[in-house]
Amino acid sequence: MQVAVNWKGRLSFEGKAESGFTVPLGTSPDVGGDNDGFRPMELMALSLAGCTAMDVISILSKKRQAVSDFRVEVKTERAAEHPKVFTHATIEYHVTGRGIQEEAVVRAIELSATRYCPAQAMLKPVLPLDLVYYIYEAEEDGNRRLVTEGKYQPALT
Numbered sequence: 001m002q003v004a005v006n007w008k009g010r011l012s013f014e015g016k017a018e019s020g021f022t023v024p025l026g027t028s029p030d031v032g033g034d035n036d037g038f039r040p041m042e043l044m045a046l047s048l049a050g051c052t053a054m055d056v057i058s059i060l061s062k063k064r065q066a067v068s069d070f071r072v073e074v075k076t077e078r079a080a081e082h083p084k085v086f087t088h089a090t091i092e093y094h095v096t097g098r099g100i101q102e103e104a105v106v107r108a109i110e111l112s113a114t115r116y117c118p119a120q121a122m123l124k125p126v127l128p129l130d131l132v133y134y135i136y137e138a139e140e141d142g143n144r145r146l147v148t149e150g151k152y153q154p155a156l157t
Helices: 040-062 102-116 118-123
Strands: 003-009 012-017 022-025 066-078 086-098 129-138 144-151
Touching (some): 040 086, 040 102, 066 129, 102 118
Antiparallel strands (some): 003 012, 012 022, 129 144
8 A cells, every 4th residue: 555645835735545535634723734634643543433434334234234324433542742642542333223233233343353454453552442332223203212332342362
């Protein structure tokens, strides 16, 4: 894989990947930027969310779970001093549908965490990760009702 960033001026860049897609990168005015793009650390958290989200929704689909809405949120904590690395992250899986099986959700999260998601595999040795899930039942009126929540706990070996 090869990516590149091209400088657009001040602290503005455009990132481009082999796929041909581009993404704006920037920073806030208080550090000399124009607030015109993703911060690089936001992209790291976003890549973690996207990587595991693709795994989990794919696995839930194969398990024939009737998912009608799905969201993954990554919440990070950062060091106060430079280089201000992530010190902890919580990945939240929000699964909405009809009759979603908790076992299927837990297994999908487990497979993403232990086998499929390269972002988690790269970060796990240096970043404590909590994996939590929320399962909602889709109601007839368009609302959703929280059915269960939990935390994925890897098996002790």
